[in-house]
Amino acid sequence: MVQKEKITEPLHRIVSDPGRILTKETDLVSYGYDASFGFYKPDVVVQVKSEEEVAGILKMANKLRVPVTPRGQASSLSGGPLPVEGGIVLDFSQWREKLVIDSEDMVAVVSPGVITADLDQEAAKYGLLYAPDPGSSHFSTIGGNLAENSGGPRCLKYGVTKDYVLGLRVVSPQGEIIRTGGRTVKNVTGYDLTKLIVGSEGTLGVITEATLRLIPRPLSSHTVMLIFDHFVEAAETVTKILTSRIQPAKIEMMDQASIQAVEAFKPQGLPVDAEAILLVGLDGHPAAVADDTARISEIASQMHVRSVRVDHSESEARELWMARKLVSPAIAAKKPTKISEDATVPRSKIPAFCKKLQDIKKKYQIDLVVFGHIGDGNLHPNIICDKRDREEMKRVWQAVEAIFKAAIELGGTLSGEHGIGTMKRAYMPWELTPQELDLMKRIKTAWDPNNILNPSKIFPSVRPKLVHSR
Ligand SMILES: Cc1cc2nc3c(=O)[nH]c(=O)nc-3n(C[C@H](O)[C@H](O)[C@H](O)COP(=O)(O)OP(=O)(O)OC[C@H]3O[C@@H](n4cnc5c(N)ncnc54)[C@H](O)[C@@H]3O)c2cc1C
Structure with a gap:
């Protein structure tokens, strides 16, 4: 337990402007959240604005063994900026001069x-x-x-x-x-x-x-929207595109639940009976982009694609991408709790992973919405639920575990981009051997022997429920 006075007094000597040291209850509560759904209240927040301030605060915190948690805009989906052990939050969001x-x-x-x-x-x-x-x-x-x-x-x-x-x-x-x-x-x-x-x-x-x-910066770009009757056929088309000597800048996917959520939230004229949509972004030299766009349409004609839309102007491209941009706000409007995962698989396993996600949705009777960076094998299975509903949450957590397990069994990883934070740390031993985890822990100890910097993150604190699967 941190003694507030013990840290606020030296903080006032380090930070020139007392207005950037926040101790009011209302401030502390609002710094207790990020975009995941944990809540941990800090003892004090400092809106740092120079390297000297950061160095001074860390020296003091290390001496007094006070936890320090860096924080940007708290958009983390894995609990990264949450001050799990209290102490000082270093808020970097105001430091953007350079x-x-x-x-x-x-x-x-x-x-x-x-x-x-x-x-x-x-x-x-x-x-x-x-x-x-x-x-x-x-x-x-x-x-x-x-x-x-x-x-x-x-x-x-x-x-x-x-x-x-x-x-x-x-x-x-x-x-x-x-x-x-x-x-x-x-x-x-x-x-x-x-x-x-x-x-x-x-x-x-x-x-x-x-x-x-x-x-x-690429000279030109084009966007192609492909609409599918079957989810798994969209995944197969991704593999076909990626093995056809074309390098799209982006391939994003929306499943039927995403399409329906967007249409209910802010209609974009998407077909609500389609099982999946792919958005393919191409960029580069205008001639190459035109050629690749034609080749994507040709591939679509060989695969089971219901229809193809190609943009004819920048504003049409923006319209096509708007559908994908609206997925997150649209699904967040459905229910109070949104659990956003980013388990990732090797590209060849994309169709198998998509199939497993459909099975998980049925088995656990959950509201599962799948969208994301399918070209990287980095899907975002999102579970829309209500954390106050205990019975539902039991099924939700079982489904989350099943998603992690499926990704790892397919040679994938727990996190492609959101990080481990607090949300996935219990599952680290599913992916890493004890030796690998131990080496990582030794790196942490070498850098931070007193474990003051963002403690209670990444490493599991309890023994995992499942044995290591490799
Ligand atoms: C709608 C939405 C869409 C998203 N889309 C994506 C996506 O496409 N791809 C993706 O990868 N992520 C995505 N995210 C997750 C999130 O935005 C990213 O993880 C982002 O990098 C977090 O930035 P932040 O400034 O909000 O950092 P925070 O959430 O505040 O912190 C994230 C981590 O960085 C650490 N940190 C912050 N600043 C510093 C610093 N100066 N020094 C050391 N450590 C620091 C924190 O301690 C924490 O561990 C999305 C989130 C939302 C809500």
Whole structure:
């Protein structure tokens, strides 16, 4: 249990503006949530705005053994920014002053609180692209994206966040300021600490600045919508496209429940009797994009596709993508609780995983909605439920376990992009051997011997219910 006075007094010496130290009950409660559904109240929140403040706070917290939890915009779906053990929340959302584009080096140097879409918009002014585009890019921060190694639709062609990080400035749990990597495209000097920090979910170090790689912005793009009578045929078509020497930028999928939810929420003229829709995004040189668009239509004619729509203008493309964008708000409007999973399978196993998800839906009688980055094998099975209904939640948790088990049995993983956080940590031993987990724990101990930085995340605290499946 943290003694509040013990930490607020030194905090006032470290942070110049007392208005950025929040201790009111109403503030603390609102910092107890993220986009998952746990709730843990911090003892104090600091809206940090400089590296010196972060270093000073961590030095003090390490000395007093006070837990510290970094937080961006709290859009995490895995409980990452929740202060499970109380203590200090470091809020980075107000620290977004630096957003510098160097068009010759093709890099951006940014503060941790910069919003991802703002960075891409700035890069566009120079004909450049910041490729990672999580669905939350209009509200999540670069710091949060780096800590979760976020993905997104465009990652099918361009890779995930870690592929765009050249260097970081990081504060260690002891309050030391370190630099990792640099500004060059190539850098093999020593261990790659940059890649270790990326995806470490705020448990090893606190990111205070990032140098990110930018690439040329594609000259043109096209979107193709494919409508299917059968869910599994959509999955088979994805495999066919990906093995036909075409590299789409994105392939997103909506199942029938998603289509119906969108039509009930904000009608887009989608066929509610279709079992699935694929949205294929192509980008690059105009001639290549035109050619690939024609080839997708040709593939569609060989597969069981009910109908094909191709955009003829940017506004038509926006309309087609709007359907996919509306899935999350549409399903959230159905019931109070939304459990969003991101179990991921190898591409060849996409049809088998889709089939298993349908079986799970029937077996546990749950409201399961499936959509997401199907081209990466990274589906988002979402369970819509009401956490106050105990009987329903029992079936829901059984279904969640069945989804994890199915993904792992197919050679997949618990999380493709949302991270482990609090939500999946009990299942880590299903995917990793005790030796692998132990090695990860030893890395954590080497960085953070007093376990003050984002404790109670990633590692299971209790013995798992199922034995390791490999
Ligand atoms: C509607 C919706 C759509 C989404 N779509 C996607 C998607 O397509 N792809 C995807 O990958 N995710 C997606 N997400 C999940 C989420 O947006 C991402 O995980 C995002 O990267 C979190 O960013 P954030 O700024 O909100 O960070 P937070 O949620 O506040 O924190 C996330 C993690 O980062 C750590 N952290 C934050 N800042 C720092 C820092 N400066 N230094 C060290 N650690 C830090 C936190 O401790 C925590 O562990 C979606 C979420 C929602 C609600």
